[in-house]
Amino acid sequence: ILKKVSKYNLTVRTLPTLGDIAKGRIKAEDLIFLEIDDLLGREKVMPNQDLMMKNIKNKTVLVTGAGGSIGSQICREVLKIKPKKLLILDSNEYSLYSILNNLDSLNHINHIEIIPLLASVQDGVKINKVLNTWKPQTIYHAAAYKHVPIVEHNLAEGVKNNVFGTLTIAKAALDKGVSDFVFISTDKAVRPTNVMGATKRLGEICLQALFDSKDVKKTTKFSMVRFGNVLDSSGSVIPKFKKQIDERKPLTLTHPEITRFFMTIKEASE
Numbered sequence: 247i248l249k250k251v252s253k254y255n256l257t258v259r260t261l262p263t264l265g266d267i268a269k270g271r272i273k274a275e276d277l278i279f280l281e282i283d284d285l286l287g288r289e290k291v292m293p294n295q296d297l298m299m300k301n302i303k304n305k306t307v308l309v310t311g312a313g314g315s316i317g318s319q320i321c322r323e324v325l326k327i328k329p330k331k332l333l334i335l336d337s338n339e340y341s342l343y344s345i346l347n348n349l350d351s352l353n354h355i356n357h358i359e360i361i362p363l364l365a366s367v368q369d370g371v372k373i374n375k376v377l378n379t380w381k382p383q384t385i386y387h388a389a390a391y392k393h394v395p396i397v398e399h400n401l402a403e404g405v406k407n408n409v410f411g412t413l414t415i416a417k418a419a420l421d422k423g424v425s426d427f428v429f430i431s432t433d434k435a436v437r438p439t440n441v442m443g444a445t446k447r448l449g450e451i452c453l454q455a456l457f458d459s460k461d462v463k464k465t466t467k468f469s470m471v472r473f474g475n476v477l478d479s480s481g482s483v484i485p486k487f488k489k490q491i492d493e494r495k496p497l498t499l500t501h502p503e504i505t506r507f508f509m510t511i512k513e514a515s516e
């Protein structure tokens with residue numbers, strides 16, 4: 247059926263379950279557009295709730311890059327677990343405004359204090375002030391430049407943000423005795439073939455070096471998580487494909503033999 251209708255300009259929608267159809271529970275508005283997660287092709291992986299709560303519940307949590315697609319989802323996940331305070335930090339004013347509005351709409355029941363902080367992770371003085379003032383116990387460091395072609399054309403900015411920005415906030419976390427610091431890295435750091443991957447690998451090495459340093463008090467637990475392809479995150483291949491399909495243009499592939507392993511934004515954040 248799909249092959250036959252593919253030549254027409256039609257959108258695809260999905261129906262509720264067969265059980266709902268059998269019970270006559272269908273209305274016209276139940277025909278829903280395909281969600282991006284429907285393309286995953288496997289069951290979602292559920293998180294361990296005890297582990298989720300461990301560094302968040304009743305604690306002050308700071309998320310850098312809070313306005314980005316990953317950072318904003320981390321904020322939503324954190325808010326659900328009821329931290330004492332949620333600090334959201336971003337250098338982009340509009341992104342910060344958008345995520346603040348979104349979190350405020352989710353926060354009407356628990357009324358958790360959300361503090362928006364307009365700052366760059368490269369600004370050591372400001373970062374130290376933030377940590378001194380609010381004393382976060384957990385930091386999720388998602389702030390980064392991550393679009394491969396942009397970083398390829400702006401090497402110095404990529405290094406400043408992804409390497410020195412990471413080093414700045416990690417040093418401040420150690421200095422102020424933050425108990426847990428989680429660095430959001432990328433699978434491109436495994437064997438970097440581009441500047442973006444190389445800067446993220448350097449960021450990882452910075453954290454390893456800080457922790458291995460004999461002069462440093464081991465007050466902070468550093469963790470690094472390498473994300474694979476995250477479905478529908480900004481700069482990922484899916485929005486690009488979607489736009490090309492909408493405009494009836496051919497899909498541009500990195501290589502015809504490439505295999506991509508996807509996770510949802512929610513899974514990645516959890």
